[in-house]
Amino acid sequence: MLANVQDNALQSGLRKLLQRRVPSPFTCRDGLASTDGMLPASTIFALSSGRPPAAIAVIRLSGPRAGDAMVALTGRLPEPRKARLARVRDPQSGETIDEALGLWFPGPNSETGEDMAELQLHGGRAIIAAVQAALGRIEGLRPAEPGEFTRRAFENGRMDLTAVEGLADLIGAETEAQRRQAFRQMKGLLGDKAESWRGRLIQALALVEARIDFSDEADVPEDLVGPALEIVRGLAAEIDEALAGAARGERLRDGLVVAIAGPPNAGKSTLLNRIARREAAIVSPVPGTTRDVIEVHLDLDGYPVTLLDTAGVRDSDDPVEQEGVRRARERAAEADLVLWVTDAREPVDSTSTPPISGPPTWLVRNKVDLLPANVANENEYELSLIFLISAVGGQGMNELLSEVSKYATATFGREPSLISRSRHRHALTAARQAMNNARQHDARHEELIAQELRLAAQTLGRLTGRVDVEDILDVIFRDFCIGK
Ligand SMILES: Nc1nc2c(ncn2[C@@H]2O[C@H](COP(=O)(O)OP(=O)(O)OP(=O)(O)O)[C@@H](O)[C@H]2O)c(=O)[nH]1
Ligand SMILES: [Mg+2]
Incomplete structure (x- = not known):
């Protein structure tokens, strides 16, 4: 009974809300006519496929004159949503430009909600230029702005904003x-x-x-x-x-940042190059080789990872090196994970203690290939994870990478975030x-x-x-x- 009364009250409440003339916060933007207000929207066109030359170039049109333009270039409209082979001619000179597949998507059930046409041409620069020039000469047509097709889809209520971002x-x-x-x-x-x-x-x-x-x-x-x-x-x-x-979802867009830091000459750049599988950073036996922060983007088991190589951390009189060290510390402190690389032959002392506070830091003892057999005992060291690797020989690399990948999985979670x-x-x-x-x-x-x-x-x-x-x-x- 109470539910019924509530329902009635709800109905009349909603009715009242709808009857009000004052602009309510619920005024929705569904079905906006066009970007240009009361004027008929212009018809836009653009190359929607990648950089030429390529096998195929896709030129799309959207707007009230999309159909006219298609007829002007190819003679007639294909059946809706069916591909049709067509000879593409310059309407002015009558000269054939190319042979293409034409597609026709009448509005409002098209991607943008407007009439849309598509030409799949051969992907040569001259073909694209000639077709675009021909389209540009048709009245009411103009080249599209970045994102304008999607913007029209949004403004015509075909997509909401979060879908546009997606x-x-x-x-x-x-x-x-x-x-x-x-x-x-x-x-x-x-x-x-x-x-x-x-x-x-x-x-x-x-x-x-x-x-x-x-x-x-x-x-x-x-x-x-x-x-x-x-x-x-x-x-x-x-x-x-x-x-x-939220934190997981936002991080997934940016990627996990893993900083490689440590004393000079420990093999940080060699490690970066090994993981990136290319010579991204300069490696040399001279301590203090890396000065700037070097970034490499990786796909680690499906997760985005940005790997940073940084300058070896030490006191220096050289202002350039000082700046490098400052940047190294700064970027490492902001990273999601720090791999603190040291030379495994060095005793575990102050240089093996990461001066980075904030992110989790794993100790990576490098150059184990240079160690005499069975000296690799680091049990006394108190860090959550210690790895013994050789960035040159490859020993221990699988274990290190699999731990980083596990860390990424734990950070991002298996379920995508909303x-x-x-x-x-x-x-x-x-x-x-x-x-x-x-x-x-x-x-x-x-x-x-x-x-x-x-x-x-x-x-x-x-x-x-x-x-x-x-x-x-x-x-x-x-x-x-x-x-x-
Ligand atoms: N034997 C051996 N040599 C290595 C290993 N890793 C690096 N090296 C050598 O160590 C030297 C220094 O390597 P880098 O990668 O430039 O060291 P870094 O830590 O980037 O040095 P800075 O940029 O100066 O701080 C180079 O001669 C490398 O070939 C390794 O695992 N084993
Ligand atoms: Mg280096």
Whole structure:
């Protein structure tokens, strides 16, 4: 019975919210007509495939004149979503430029939501230049800005903002784990979650609004705020769970940073080169060879790892070397893991004690190939992990790499995180904060509670781009390439 009354109150609360003329935080951006406001959108085109020359070049068009342009160049439109072999001609001179596959995707069920056409040409520079020049001469057509196809998809409600970010990450993904996380995001996992959270918040808000609006009516139960806050409590727990994985998700985008540090001449650069399988850093018998920090990006069992080679840490009068040592310390202190490399022939003394505080540090005793047999006893040394390796001979390298890989697995976790950017974390933290505030108000202060819930819903709306996000759009789309 109470549930029924609540439902009725919820319905009328929602109705009232919808009837209001004041702009509500729930104004959504779905179905925006075009970037150009009331004017018909221009038709854009771009080379969407990689750098020529290549086997194939894909030129895409999107906008109201995409079909006309296709007809102008190839004579007629292919059947929707079916490839058709076509002769591509310059409409001005009539000269054949190439033979290509043409595709036609009428809107609104296309990627951008607009009419789209695609030409798969041979990937030569002259062909691409000739086709682009021909397209540029057609009225209403212009070259696309970076990310403009995706921006149109967003503005036409085909993708939410988190999916757009997922797509950018998917294109940029270099390792399996990154690809997996980005793909889930592009498929709308975070966006759908945020939308469902927002929907439930609006329900809670409607209950509170109903309480405010009908406080003097007899059939509205006293306590609508209680059930509303109960909804908020459940939501808060779910958002907290998502936030718990945030650090993992953000780290996966950037990769695990492993710094190789230690005294001069210990074989740090040799170790970097061995792991990277190329001569990335200069190796020499002269101590103090490496001055700058050298970065190598690796794929370690599907996880992204940035390996840093640094200058040998020692006191020096040379200002350049001093700067190198300063950078070495700084970058090592900020790393996720430090491999402190020393010469295994040196006794375990002050040089084997890493002066780096902060990240976990493993002691790597290098050049074991130069040790007389069975001297390799390091039991007395108190560090969590000690490795005996030869960066030149390869001894101990498998053990070291497998431990680093285990460390990466533990850091990133097997389950991809829902959150992958600080933008997501900030939005969810802000929503969470507003929800907390709502729950802390006295239940009689319905207006204050409603205000916090409105704020929380608005923050979640910004996460998916459903409410007023102009300010962040440029930042997000800037990362895209032209043609996407
Ligand atoms: N025998 C042997 N020699 C090694 C090994 N690792 C490095 N070396 C040699 O040690 C010397 C110094 O190596 P680097 O890799 O330049 O040492 P580093 O720690 O980068 O030195 P700085 O950049 O000067 O701090 C070179 O002559 C290397 O060939 C090893 O495992 N065994
Ligand atoms: Mg070096």
